[in-house]
């Protein structure tokens with residue numbers, strides 16, 4: 675009897691500006707908030723459902739220290755830890771420092787080679803996908819090891835001019851295959867399968 679085997683993926687899923695920044699100067703997400711504000715309620719709701727469907731398939735997440743600190747700061751998580759946005763999905767934070775812990779959030783801190791982190795994440799994910807939240811240099815470290823399977827972008831109608839880069843690596847059309855392209859009233863959604871050639 676044949677059974678469908680779903681191979682878990684390591685996915686970089688993020689919003690980005692048109693000029694390839696995850697955040698503007700000073701870690702600003704104003705461009706993202708402005709895009710969401712100007713988007714219609716139906717499109718916002720559909721986007722929320724799409725994120726929920728994506729996140730249901732995620733079994734482990736990883737982010738850099740700056741991303742973690744901005745979430746903690748923006749959501750006021752030290753005062754209100756229940757606002758932690760990722761539920762009980764195990765989360766790795768890459769840092770060389772001792773960062774504050776959000777009470778009750780399943781966060782592990784790690785440093786150095788991301789190969790070991792990816793192995794732990796894959797085990798913890800138990801057959802679900804691994805979500806690389808960002809930033810770009812963190813995702814670049816996984817890409818350097820051939821560990822990124824898919825890049826999924828929501829491109830906002832905004833430029834930031836400078837800031838945190840989407841993916842400061844060199845990848846070309848030999849590595850990136852466009853697998854989906856759609857849009858709503860505000861964002862363009864692009865999906866790429868990533869393959870590596872020695």
Ligand SMILES: NC(=O)c1ccc[n+]([C@@H]2O[C@H](COP(=O)([O-])OP(=O)(O)OC[C@H]3O[C@@H](n4cnc5c(N)ncnc54)[C@H](OP(=O)(O)O)[C@@H]3O)[C@@H](O)[C@H]2O)c1
Nearest residue numbers: 689696697701738739740741744768769770785786808809
């Ligand atoms: N648009 C979106 O949807 C989206 C998605 C993700 C992020 N963002 C935003 O984009 C910005 C991302 O910032 P970023 O790219 O500059 O930084 P980041 O990737 O979030 O964090 C970088 C920091 O992580 C630590 N780090 C990275 N790799 C490490 C390793 N292998 N071992 C130990 N520590 C390591 C280092 O911090 P230390 O050495 O200081 O500990 C490094 O300075 C943030 O503002 C974030 O909020 C937006």
